[in-house]
Amino acid sequence: MILDALKSKWLNNYKTAPEQLNKMARVKGVISAFNVNIDAVIKINGAMIEKIIAAHSLDQNQILEDGKKRISLKEDAIRGIIHCFKSGIAEEWLIRDKEMFFWLNENIGYDKMQMGGQGGIVANAMAVCGVDPVYVHCASLPKDQAKQFLNLPNLVTVDEDGKIAQAYTIERKADLPLIHWIIEFNAGDSVTIAGKQFTCPKANRFIATYDPLNFKLYIDETFAEKMAAEEVNHEYIILSGYQILTEYNDEGTSGIDRVDASKKIIQSWYHEGKNSILHLEVASTQDKTIRKYLLDNIAKNIDSVGFNERELIDILEVIDQHELAGICNKNTNSKNLFKGMLKIFEYLNCSRMQLHMFGLYITLQRKGFKISPVQNRNGMQLAAVIAAAKAGTGAIDSADILLWAKDREVSEVGLNELNSLAEYVATEFGENNLIEEGIFANDEIEIVAVPTIIIDKPLTLVGMGDTISSISLVGAR
Numbered sequence: 102m103i104l105d106a107l108k109s110k111w112l113n114n115y116k117t118a119p120e121q122l123n124k125m126a127r128v129k130g131v132i133s134a135f136n137v138n139i140d141a142v143i144k145i146n147g148a149m150i151e152k153i154i155a156a157h158s159l160d161q162n163q164i165l166e167d168g169k170k171r172i173s174l175k176e177d178a179i180r181g182i183i184h185c186f187k188s189g190i191a192e193e194w195l196i197r198d199k200e201m202f203f204w205l206n207e208n209i210g211y212d213k214m215q216m217g218g219q220g221g222i223v224a225n226a227m228a229v230c231g232v233d234p235v236y237v238h239c240a241s242l243p244k245d246q247a248k249q250f251l252n253l254p255n256l257v258t259v260d261e262d263g264k265i266a267q268a269y270t271i272e273r274k275a276d277l278p279l280i281h282w283i284i285e286f287n288a289g290d291s292v293t294i295a296g297k298q299f300t301c302p303k304a305n306r307f308i309a310t311y312d313p314l315n316f317k318l319y320i321d322e323t324f325a326e327k328m329a330a331e332e333v334n335h336e337y338i339i340l341s342g343y344q345i346l347t348e349y350n351d352e353g354t355s356g357i358d359r360v361d362a363s364k365k366i367i368q369s370w371y372h373e374g375k376n377s378i379l380h381l382e383v384a385s386t387q388d389k390t391i392r393k394y395l396l397d398n399i400a401k402n403i404d405s406v407g408f409n410e411r412e413l414i415d416i417l418e419v420i421d422q423h424e425l426a427g428i429c430n431k432n433t434n435s436k437n438l439f440k441g442m443l444k445i446f447e448y449l450n451c452s453r454m455q456l457h458m459f460g461l462y463i464t465l466q467r468k469g470f471k472i473s474p475v476q477n478r479n480g481m482q483l484a485a486v487i488a489a490a491k492a493g494t495g496a497i498d499s500a501d502i503l504l505w506a507k508d509r510e511v512s513e514v515g516l517n518e519l520n521s522l523a524e525y526v527a528t529e530f531g532e533n534n535l536i537e538e539g540i541f542a543n544d545e546i547e548i549v550a551v552p553t554i555i556i557d558k559p560l561t562l563v564g565m566g567d568t569i570s571s572i573s574l575v576g577a578r
Contacts, residue, residue, distance in 0.1 A: 104513065110537050111511045111552060114482060118507050121483040124578035126231035130335035131575060132328055132370065132377075133224040134238035135363065136315045136342030138279040139246055140217035140563070143210060145182070145284055147292030153208055154179060154294065161295040172196045172309055178205060182307045183294065186286050189303025193281075196311040205282060205309060215563070216249040217281050218315065219341030219382055222564035223571045224268075228256035229497055230487070232575060236335065237268055238324050240314035241276040251498055263323045282309040316345050317352070318359040320366055329369040337378050337575055338370055340399070341567065344384035346391045356391045360398060367399075378471070380405040382570055383412045393419040396449065405453040406445075407570035413441050413456060420448045435461055435518040435550075436525045446546075455481075457569045460515035463522065464549040464573070472577045474540045477549040480577025484569045485511075485553040491568060492559035506554050515552025522550055 154161060163176045164183055172178050172194050178201065181194045196202055216222055224237035233255040239246065242258065250256055250268040260266040261273050285306045292299050310316075327333060343363075346356035371379050381400055386392040392415060400406050408416065410433050417426035422444050429437045435458065442456055442465050453466035462481045466472070472480075489506035491497045516536075523535035526548060533541040533548075541548040 104516065107516055107536065108510045111516075112508075114478070114539070115486065115507065115511070117479045118483045118486045119504060121479045121576050121578060122230060122503060125227075125572075125576055126233065127578070128232045128336055128575055130234055130236065130333070130337075131224075131227045131232050132236045132238070132335050132338045133220045133227065133571075134324075134338070134340060134342070135220055135240070135318060135320060136218035136345070137221035137224075137237065137239045137242075137246065138217040138281055138312055138315060139249060140215045140283055141211035141213075141280050142215060142283045142285065143212045145209075145286055147186075147290050150179065150182060150186075150292050151294075157208070164294055165297070170194045172201055173198055175201070175204060177201075178209070178309060181309060182284055182286075183292070183299065185305060185307040186290075186292065186301050187299040189288065189301055189305050191305045191307070193308035193310055195316070196309055199277075199311075202277075202280070202311040205311075206280070209282060209284065209309075211282065214245060214249060219384060219564070219567045220339075221249065222567045223339050223341065223382075224256060225251050226487075226497065226568045226571055227575060228253045229500060230503065230572065230576070231255075231500070236265075236324075236328060236333070238321060239268070240319045240321060241279050242268070242271055242273045243276045243278050244272040245278050246276075247271050259321065259324045259327060263327075265327060279312040279314060280310075281312065284309065312345075315342060317350060317354050318342060318346055318356075318363060320363060325366045325369070329366075335370070335375065335377050337380065338367065339380050339382065339571055339574075340367070340403075341382040341384060343391065343395050343399070344386040346386075347388045348390040356388065357394050360391070360394055364398060364402075378405060378574070379403040380407065380570070380574055382567055383408040383416065385412055385415065389419055392416070396420070400449050400451060403451060405455070405574060406449065406451055407455045407457070407566070407574075409456070409566050410438060410458045413438055413445070416445055417441050420445065433458075435463070435522040439463060439465075439522055439525060455570060455573055457566055457573075458518070460512050460553055460555060461518040461522070462551045462553060462569065462573065464547075466547050466549075468542065468545050468547055470547070472574075474542060474547045474549050476577040477547075477573070478539050478551060480575070481549065481551040481573045483576040484572035485551060487572055488565055488569050489554040489556055491561065491565065492556040495560035497568070506556075509554045511552040512555040514555060519550055519552050 164180045227235045252269045258268045260271045288304045455464045
């Protein structure tokens with residue numbers, strides 16, 4: 102089939118998106134847990150850095166030294182900025198001292214605050230799509246954090262008195278803001294320190310994070326108890342936040358112990374009486390011990406898993422598929438990534454998994470899973486429309502924006518990747534019509550693949566994967 106005819110075919114497939122969005126309002130409850138934080142974004146320049154150094158009489162030689170990638174002193178904060186600025190790279194350093202948090206807040210500040218953390222991003226996406234109610238876990242909920250939630254009555258959590266209330270209206274006064282400073286800088290800008298001039302070669306960002314609760318996967322006991330109550334209904338539980346755990350942190354806390362603690366809580370929410378679908382958003386888990394433990398102790402015991410290209414490769418590395426991981430890393434295309442999905446599918450023995458890659462979403466599931474292939478395709482198409490709206494408008498904070506991209510054609514990139522996938526599936530499993538219908542099934546598995554809408558100049562890509570995974574799943578009705 103020629104390209105224009107294929108685009109027309111998929112435009113027709115995508116016509117289900119408005120009805121799928123309407124169906125999301127019928128969903129009886131989603132729990133989004135665990136990580137919610139504030140992203141404080143600021144654009145800085147060399148002159149601002151020099152002004153801060155002078156105002157606080159900072160040791161300029163110390164700023165230029167190599168050292169541990171953490172922030173304990175004022176000089177460390179500037180050292181991290183300069184480290185990324187002069188090389189045009191992105192890194193995240195942790196703030197260990199509360200006093201440094203207050204200093205950064207006063208002297209770096211921010212241009213804007215926005216929702217951070219997969220748990221918060223998913224909760225906002227679910228709520229604006231009409232899911233009622235959306236229960237969101239918050240390790241900390243001061244006023245500044247509460248205002249990052251959409252002002253919607255269906256988006257709720259626990260207040261100071263342990264009661265379920267609208268998240269946007271809550272102020273837990275004793276809670277400290279958990280802030281990830283995203284300090285952005287532009288290519289071509291220059292800064293002079295200790296008589297040396299540095300010019301930034303590439304626009305990028307330095308992230309300074311004060312988040313002592315999420316970094317040890319703190320779970321609010323009151324929220325956990327509320328979600329286990331018989332009167333609390335939920336059809337889906339979407340998990341995230343494990344990626345920031347380490348085997349041992351500076352306090353000696355064990356990341357494995359925190360995974361185990363969360364597992365007991367999840368089991369209290371997820372049982373036969375509730376009949377929920379349990380989904381894990383893998384995210385980029387840097388600690389390999391935690392990554393492997395998470396796969397073996399959470400992902401093997403749930404219904405659905407979501408990841409992007411990089412996260413798929415990371416998983417292959419810890420399940421002893423090093424050669425395939427290297428192939429996927431070198432040639433990151435649908436054929437190689439699908440080979441990786443098959444290996445992960447075999448290893449985890451879960452019911453459903455989804456990959457969101459550039460231009461194409463792929464769902465692989467067991468034959469007879471409670472969400473049919475057509476429902477999956479419809480949910481994935483809705484996710485593609487809403488993700489394009491987020492990229493094109495900068496935010497999906499009101500219902501009238503959600504279908505902004507519904508009449509746009511799918512990308513050629515996505516169609517090319519779909520064609521490659523179809524050819525591989527034909528050689529391994531038999532003839533198929535993935536290229537036109539996006540669905541293949543045999544006696545054991547079901548494959549659903551959807552070419553996506555690509556926005557050439559996106560206003561944001563923050564939280565895109567979380568938005569895609571959650572809407573693909575919950576929108577599959």
